[in-house]
Amino acid sequence: MTSTLEGARKLVTRGTDIGARIEGLDAATQAARGRLDDALVDDAQAVVDRAAGRLRLSATHTVVAIAGATGSGKSSTFNALTELELSAVGVRRPTTSWASACVWGTDGAEELLEWLGIPPRHQTTRESMLDSGRRSARSELDGVVLLDLPDHDSTEVAHHLEVDRLVALADLLVWVLDPQKYADAAIHDRYLAPSAAHQDVMLVVLNHIDTVPEERRQSMLDDIRRLLDADGLDRVPVLAVSARHGTGIDELRAEIARRAAEKQSTSARIDADVRAIAGRLAEDCGTAPTRALSPDRAAALDDAFAEAAGVPVVVDAVERATRAKVSHATGWPIAGWLGGIKADPARRLDLDLGPDARQLSGRGRSGVPQASQVQRARVDTEVRALADEVSAGLNQPWVDAVHRASVSRLDELGDRLDAALAATEVGASRTPAWAWLVRVVQWLLLAAAVAGLVWTGALLGTGKLSDPDTPQVAGVAIALVLLVGGLALGVVLGLVSRLGVASVGRKRAELADRQLRSAVSEVSHELVVVPVDAELTAYTAVRSGLDRALA
Numbered sequence: 001m002t003s004t005l006e007g008a009r010k011l012v013t014r015g016t017d018i019g020a021r022i023e024g025l026d027a028a029t030q031a032a033r034g035r036l037d038d039a040l041v042d043d044a045q046a047v048v049d050r051a052a053g054r055l056r057l058s059a060t061h062t063v064v065a066i067a068g069a070t071g072s073g074k075s076s077t078f079n080a081l082t083e084l085e086l087s088a089v090g091v092r093r094p095t096t097s098w099a100s101a102c103v104w105g106t107d108g109a110e111e112l113l114e115w116l117g118i119p120p121r122h123q124t125t126r127e128s129m130l131d132s133g134r135r136s137a138r139s140e141l142d143g144v145v146l147l148d149l150p151d152h153d154s155t156e157v158a159h160h161l162e163v164d165r166l167v168a169l170a171d172l173l174v175w176v177l178d179p180q181k182y183a184d185a186a187i188h189d190r191y192l193a194p195s196a197a198h199q200d201v202m203l204v205v206l207n208h209i210d211t212v213p214e215e216r217r218q219s220m221l222d223d224i225r226r227l228l229d230a231d232g233l234d235r236v237p238v239l240a241v242s243a244r245h246g247t248g249i250d251e252l253r254a255e256i257a258r259r260a261a262e263k264q265s266t267s268a269r270i271d272a273d274v275r276a277i278a279g280r281l282a283e284d285c286g287t288a289p290t291r292a293l294s295p296d297r298a299a300a301l302d303d304a305f306a307e308a309a310g311v312p313v314v315v316d317a318v319e320r321a322t323r324a325k326v327s328h329a330t331g332w333p334i335a336g337w338l339g340g341i342k343a344d345p346a347r348r349l350d351l352d353l354g355p356d357a358r359q360l361s362g363r364g365r366s367g368v369p370q371a372s373q374v375q376r377a378r379v380d381t382e383v384r385a386l387a388d389e390v391s392a393g394l395n396q397p398w399v400d401a402v403h404r405a406s407v408s409r410l411d412e413l414g415d416r417l418d419a420a421l422a423a424t425e426v427g428a429s430r431t432p433a434w435a436w437l438v439r440v441v442q443w444l445l446l447a448a449a450v451a452g453l454v455w456t457g458a459l460l461g462t463g464k465l466s467d468p469d470t471p472q473v474a475g476v477a478i479a480l481v482l483l484v485g486g487l488a489l490g491v492v493l494g495l496v497s498r499l500g501v502a503s504v505g506r507k508r509a510e511l512a513d514r515q516l517r518s519a520v521s522e523v524s525h526e527l528v529v530v531p532v533d534a535e536l537t538a539y540t541a542v543r544s545g546l547d548r549a550l551a
Contacts, residue, residue, distance in 0.1 A: 018267050021274045022051050024548025028281060031541035035401040036284050047277045050168065051270045057115055058108035062260040063145045065099075065166055068176030069187060070151040073207035076243035077176050078102075078148040081141075081253055082126065098122050099166055100148045104141045112145060116169055140257045153186050167191065168273075171265040172256065174203045179212050182224055188231055196232030197276035201269045203237055204228060205252060210242040278549035281542070286395035290540050293529060297386050302517060304382040305524045308375045309417040311516045319509035326504050330438040330497035333446050333490070383407060383528055390532060398539050405531035412527060420519040435504075438497050445490040452482025 029044040066081075068074035079085055082102045101118045103109045104126045113123055126141070149166055150159035167173060175192065195202065204224065212220055217240065224238050237255065241248030259265045306312075383406050391402040456479040471478040 018051075018055065018270055018274075021271065021278075021549045021551070022048060022055070024545040024551075025274050025278055025281075026052075026545070028278070028285075028542045028545030028549065031538040031545065032281065032285065035535070035538060036281065036397050036542075040280060040284055044277045044281055047273045051273060053115055054169070054171075054266065054270060057112045059263070059266065060107070061103075061105065061109055061112055061143050061145050062263070062265050063112070063116065063147065063169065063171040064174060064256055064260070064265075065147040065149055065170035065172070066174045066176060067149045067152055067163060067167060067191075068207075069153045069178065069181055069184065072176045072178040072181070073243050074151070074176040075148055077174075077205065077207055077241065077249075077252075078146065080241075080243040080246060080249045081146060081256070082124075084124070084126075099150065099162060100124070102126055102146045102148075104144045104146075109145060116145075116147070116166065118147070140253065141260065144256060144260050146256075152191065153184075170201075171269045172201050172203070172259055173198070174205055174252075174256070176205045176207050177224065179206065179208050179220060182206065182220075183227060188227065192228070192233060193231040197279075198269065198272040199233045199236045201265050201272060202233065203239065203252075203255060204233075205248075206238065206240045207243055209240040209247060210245050274549050278546050282546045282550065284395065284397060285539070285542050285546065286398065287543070288393035288395070290536050290543075291390045291392060293386065293390055293532070297382075297389050298521075298524075298529065301382045301386055301524050301528065302521045304375075304378045305413075305417065306517050306520045308379050308413075309421060309516075309520055311421075311513065311520060314421065314516060315509050315513045318512040319505045322508040323501050323505035326435050326501045327498070330435050330442070330494065330501060333442055379410075379413070383410065386528065387532065390536060394539065398535065401538075402532055402535045405535045406528055408531050409527040413523070416523045416527065417520065420523050421516060424515050424519040434500065435497075438493060442490055442493060445486045445493070447486075448482045449486025449490065452479050452484070452486055455479030456483050 025044060026048045029041055029048055032041050032044070066074055066078050068077075078100070084102070098119060100122045101113060101116070102124045103113070106125050147166060147170065149163050150156075152160065152163045154160065173195075175187070177187070206221065206224060209217060221238055221240060228234070228236055228238065239248055239252050239255065241252055243249065384403070387403045387406040391399045394402070456477070458479075473481050
């Protein structure tokens with residue numbers, strides 16, 4: 001928007017930064033695209049483009065469009081202002097839909113006329129046709145581009161389109177009314193009433209005043225004033241003229257010259273355009289404050305996703321697998337051998353914790369039960385509740401946009417949860433140091449028991465088990481003490497170790513639960529929260545841009 005701002009600096013009046021307004025509207029329009037009504041957003045974009053285009057062009061010229069119905073004397077008024085017969089209808093444009101232009105001051109006008117879409121054959125440079133007796137007229141209207149538009153009530157569709165196009169581009173609009181048709185609904189309903197926001201860049205002219213008896217002129221002007229007030233145009237001046245006799249033409253020319261000299265019509269027209277469309281956008285957008293997602297709602301969404309992903313099942317499997325692994329390490333070795341034939345709880349769910357039991361990997365999660373209808377319904381409910389919470393109080397277009405965003409990526413949910421869980425470390429990789437110590441002690445006890453068994457067997461075979469010469473402790477053969485003590489202590493140590501095994505399993509399960517839920521939370525954030533936040537950010541951007549446009 002650099003060129004826009006450069007042009008705006010030339011047109012800033014009374015402290016109004018036109019460039020900032022346009023940029024605000026442009027930002028709001030971009031953020032509203034696909035969220036607010038498409039036709040309304042297109043209108044706003046057209047205003048931005050039109051305003052930016054006008055600001056890039058000559059700031060020394062004021063585009064004045066003369067419009068009116070058939071027979072209103074619009075072209076004769078144009079001729080009277082130019083003091084030339086430029087709109088000789090039968091010669092210049094008997095059937096064309098193009099407007100005619102008369103330019104006072106050519107420096108910078110070519111690009112402006114090209115932007116207006118006025119062909120060169122319909123352009124007249126006023127100085128080129130002046131004589132010395134008309135120099136005052138030239139200086140008075142210096143910088144004016146005067147347009148004579150087609151009849152707005154013409155039966156030619158092309159004429160309607162040309163009038164609508166140029167009415168939107170003109171800096172100052174002069175509406176010429178006829179005493180016979182000044183109350184015609186065609187002009188009031190189609191052009192005047194909808195232009196209430198632009199009344200500061202409008203003039204209304206009652207032509208053919210010479211055909212109205214003097215005693216009726218004021219009452220007719222008062223009636224026009226009443227109609228304009230009803231249209232919301234209470235600040236629009238009404239001038240009575242007779243283009244045929246020149247009555248009131250000097251006053252009309254002076255009013256146009258005054259506005260052109262003040263260089264306010266262009267900025268006022270752009271300002272009115274921006275404010276009008278910004279007001280429509282603001283009405284559609286609403287002014288409710290942006291809501292933030294509450295931690296409780298985010299937690300409820302994460303819980304629903306975790307349940308649908310099977311996190312509780314996986315956590316239970318991790319706990320049981322951890323307990324089985326540590327129990328095998330700390331229990332009585334013989335019992336461990338017998339228990340080793342039991343299936344791994346994790347592998348029963350087709351969960352591969354990897355060679356070091358560190359993370360879910362390998363074959364995936366095919367053994368984890370798929371999300372049930374109840375679980376899927378809970379996900380849908382929580383997503384809808386989240387969207388309802390953050391969109392509460394917003395206008396319906398934003399409510400719809402937030403709800404669309406909240407479900408826009410839910411079809412990725414299953415694959416993303418599988419991938420997230422498969423890449424999550426569950427913290428079951430290491431056997432505690434104390435378990436290894438217990439394992440060593442168990443094997444020593446088992447070795448003692450085996451040694452005692454062999455020794456006892458040998459003593460029984462030789463009949464020396466009760467021989468006083470056999471090594472004894474408190475009257476009991478050491479061989480028997482090793483056998484019984486090794487077995488008994490091994491069993492007792494295994495039973496006592498179960499307390500530690502339960503604690504390790506519980507801690508590992510808690511760690512796995514935290515890690516898995518953190519991974520699930522990232523998925524829910526990416527698939528639901530981020531798209532919803534994008535809509536809320538867009539809403540804030542629209543409101544911020546409109547605030548700048550309407551400031």
